[in-house]
Amino acid sequence: MIERTSYDSPQYDVFKTNVKKLTGLDLNSYKNQIHRRVHMLMQRWGIKEYEEYFKTIKEDDGKLREFLDYLTINVSEFFRNPNKWTELQQKIIPALIQDRGRKQLKIWSAGSATGEEPYSLAILSLEAGLSPQTPVQASDIDLGAIAIAKRGTYLKRQLMNVPGDLVAKYFTTSDKETYAIKPEVKNRVNFQRMNLIEDRFADDFDLILCRNVVIYFSAETKTVLYQKFLRALRPGGYLLVGSTEQIFDYRKIGFESAGAFLYRRPV
Numbered sequence: 126m127i128e129r130t131s132y133d134s135p136q137y138d139v140f141k142t143n144v145k146k147l148t149g150l151d152l153n154s155y156k157n158q159i160h161r162r163v164h165m166l167m168q169r170w171g172i173k174e175y176e177e178y179f180k181t182i183k184e185d186d187g188k189l190r191e192f193l194d195y196l197t198i199n200v201s202e203f204f205r206n207p208n209k210w211t212e213l214q215q216k217i218i219p220a221l222i223q224d225r226g227r228k229q230l231k232i233w234s235a236g237s238a239t240g241e242e243p244y245s246l247a248i249l250s251l252e253a254g255l256s257p258q259t260p261v262q263a264s265d266i267d268l269g270a271i272a273i274a275k276r277g278t279y280l281k282r283q284l285m286n287v288p289g290d291l292v293a294k295y296f297t298t299s300d301k302e303t304y305a306i307k308p309e310v311k312n313r314v315n316f317q318r319m320n321l322i323e324d325r326f327a328d329d330f331d332l333i334l335c336r337n338v339v340i341y342f343s344a345e346t347k348t349v350l351y352q353k354f355l356r357a358l359r360p361g362g363y364l365l366v367g368s369t370e371q372i373f374d375y376r377k378i379g380f381e382s383a384g385a386f387l388y389r390r391p392v
């Protein structure tokens with residue numbers, strides 16, 4: 126019975142192995158909190174055994190989506206934490222352009238969810254006059270989120286942090302409630318599915334954003350991920366993390382601090 130099944134039971138181990146095969150998501154890399162979330166979903170459907178729950182998500186696309194949604198939480202915003210975006214626009218991007226000696230930067234939104242973050246980066250790229258030859262890379266483990274991102278339509282309330290002039294410049298609306306991102310912004314983003322824990326990264330990035338993605342990752346998984354980001358950056362490149370996700374051992378990993386929630390690969 127589920128009430129007596131702990132997160133290190135053999136049944137949960139089998140469930141984790143099956144989930145990994147089905148979705149590529151390794152629940153071992155997440156905190157035990159994830160186990161509670163799995164239980165909440167099982168309770169919602171009156172399911173008491175892991176085996177039965179696995180069968181359900183395997184056979185029912187809707188339940189699989191719900192499971193992934195609940196575990197990975199796709200919530201995002203345009204220009205989330207606006208102060209950081211002002212810093213990116215006024216300080217970091219100009220410094221990177223100067224460093225590179227050209228208006229072409231390699232930027233990556235890692236954990237791009239439903240597209241708000243990479244499209245915000247694409248808007249900044251357009252505003253900075255960056256070359257369209259290197260589109261913003263955007264990746265997420267969740268294909269459903271990527272599909273929404275590619276559609277590129279948002280409700281008015283989702284644009285609350287977008288300054289009015291940028292809404293007018295980069296979105297179209299027919300009914301003042303739904304806003305579609307313009308093709309010139311869309312074409313500046315390249316979406317792909319990627320599991321940050323398992324997959325190999327490209328390199329030579331100037332700027333990587335990984336925000337509000339690692340909340341459920343274990344401490345060890347976070348460290349390994351940040352080491353991978355360090356190697357993916359060019360010397361002098363920046364990593365911006367979420368505004369609750371300070372990296373305490375950034376020096377040990379090899380970064381230097383470049384401000385709040387901002388880390389730099391030393392030159």
Ligand SMILES: C[S@@+](CC[C@H](N)C(=O)[O-])C[C@H]1O[C@@H](n2cnc3c(N)ncnc32)[C@H](O)[C@@H]1O
Nearest residue numbers: 197199201202236238266267320321336337338
């Ligand atoms: C809360 S959203 C963050 C969106 C955006 N970065 C932001 O800050 O607004 C977290 C995203 O991380 C993705 N994610 C979770 N685990 C992942 C993994 N192992 N690999 C890639 N993406 C992952 C989820 O699918 C989800 O879309």
